[in-house]
Amino acid sequence: MDAGAVVQKALDGVRLTADDLLVLWSCNDLTLLAQGGDAIRRRKNPDRRVTYIIGRNINYTNVCWVRCSFCAFYRVPGSHDGYVLSTEEILRKIQEMVDLEGIEVLLQGGLNPRLRIEWFEELFRSVKDVFGTRGVLLHALSPAEVRYLARISRISLEECLVRLREAGMDSMPGGGAEILTDRVRNAISPLKDTASEWLDCMRTAHAVGMPTTVTMMYGSVDTVEDRVEHLVRVRSLQDETGGFTAFIPWSYQPDGTELGGHRAGAHEYLKTVAISRMALDNIPHVQASWVTQGPRIAQISLDYGCDDFGSTMMEENVVSAAGCTFALSVEEIERVIRAAGYEPRRRTTQYHLIERTEVGGSC
Ligand code: SF4
Numbered sequence: 001m002d003a004g005a006v007v008q009k010a011l012d013g014v015r016l017t018a019d020d021l022l023v024l025w026s027c028n029d030l031t032l033l034a035q036g037g038d039a040i041r042r043r044k045n046p047d048r049r050v051t052y053i054i055g056r057n058i059n060y061t062n063v064c065w066v067r068c069s070f071c072a073f074y075r076v077p078g079s080h081d082g083y084v085l086s087t088e089e090i091l092r093k094i095q096e097m098v099d100l101e102g103i104e105v106l107l108q109g110g111l112n113p114r115l116r117i118e119w120f121e122e123l124f125r126s127v128k129d130v131f132g133t134r135g136v137l138l139h140a141l142s143p144a145e146v147r148y149l150a151r152i153s154r155i156s157l158e159e160c161l162v163r164l165r166e167a168g169m170d171s172m173p174g175g176g177a178e179i180l181t182d183r184v185r186n187a188i189s190p191l192k193d194t195a196s197e198w199l200d201c202m203r204t205a206h207a208v209g210m211p212t213t214v215t216m217m218y219g220s221v222d223t224v225e226d227r228v229e230h231l232v233r234v235r236s237l238q239d240e241t242g243g244f245t246a247f248i249p250w251s252y253q254p255d256g257t258e259l260g261g262h263r264a265g266a267h268e269y270l271k272t273v274a275i276s277r278m279a280l281d282n283i284p285h286v287q288a289s290w291v292t293q294g295p296r297i298a299q300i301s302l303d304y305g306c307d308d309f310g311s312t313m314m315e316e317n318v319v320s321a322a323g324c325t326f327a328l329s330v331e332e333i334e335r336v337i338r339a340a341g342y343e344p345r346r347r348t349t350q351y352h353l354i355e356r357t358e359v360g361g362s363c
Contacts, residue, residue, distance in 0.1 A: 003027035007036035010278040018228050024275045025224040037274030037305030045307040050337045051347040055104030055311035056097040060085050064110025068189035070220050072256035074110045087126050098134050104349050107140040117153035124168035137349045142175035143201035144193050161208050171349050172205050174214035179222045180230045187221045206243025214244045219252040219264035231279040238282045246285035250292040266297045270304045277305025299336045
């Protein structure tokens with residue numbers, strides 16, 4: 001089967017196999033791939049709107065013992081420039097976000113051996129006590145953080161997730177997926193969770209009623225076969241649980257990392273978006289990564305399958321540590337979306353639309 005026939009298969013509503021996805025990855029006809037990605041996007045999200053959320057990324061600690069070779073953000077325990085933000089500092093940052101009509105706190109950090117479950121429970125309760133009535137949502141941690149937290153707190157994964165949820169955690173970002181094959185994980189993050197452990201953490205989160213997103217970081221040491229395996233494993237788990245709200249592909253950012261290497265280009269990003277949109281027939285949304293690709297490429301990705309522009313972020317410390325420094329205000333995000341012929345709409349973490357009000361702040 002050639003790429004045209006595979007795209008037609010997707011348009012006919014037939015699920016693509018791993019072999020089909022390999023055929024698409026061998027195709028360099030971006031126009032053809034865009035046709036497929038855009039058609040599936042329109043089927044799933046027929047309105048010509050592109051959503052985004054006003055939110056803030058807060059990295060509560062950069063201390064981490066895992067030493068992933070692709071990461072330029074972490075500091076090993078004992079480093080002079082390792083930090084843990086105080087509750088007061090985190091609340092101050094959230095207040096700044098609320099002042100700009102923000103609602104989503106994306107709270108992530110390293111695997112810090114000094115922070116146990118009680119630290120997170122107290123923090124989350126403080127956030128909800130102060131900002132719960134303002135509609136602030138905690139989109140927090142990631143499978144690697146939650147699994148480690150359960151381990152050092154000597155509780156089960158399920159108990160850990162239930163306690164975090166009861167303390168105020170609303171949802172979990174799909175960070176740390178990188179590529180869900182052990183070949184890649186052993187090469188770039190051998191001390192981190194395995195592909196099965198990552199997926200099992202998401203399975204448990206979905207089982208206790210906590211929705212999540214899912215990411216894919218491509219372009220480090222992965223092959224197209226690895227990417228296909230990643231997509232197929234994500235799709236299988238979604239068949240089982242239905243708990244993923246959005247898929248977010250982004251390219252490896254090499255600057256300042258031990259792994260080094262090259263930054264994947266725009267062609268590869270747009271191709272990845274289109275193929276992912278066709279492959280993941282059971283995930284409602286695909287998010288553009290303007291933080292790693294810049295606003296221009298993110299804008300073009302709206303015609304390849306993306307229907308969401310993610311968060312305003314306000315600050316970002318992880319990919320910026322790897323040399324990626326794009327920043328956009330609410331007005332710029334709306335302008336970029338409108339210029340591509342779509343209507344920008346604000347949303348919650350769970351993709352409920354919220355009514356527009358004029359926002360004058362910048363991030
Ligand atoms: S990617 Fe996450 S787990 Fe790996 S070193 Fe960086 S902070 Fe630690």
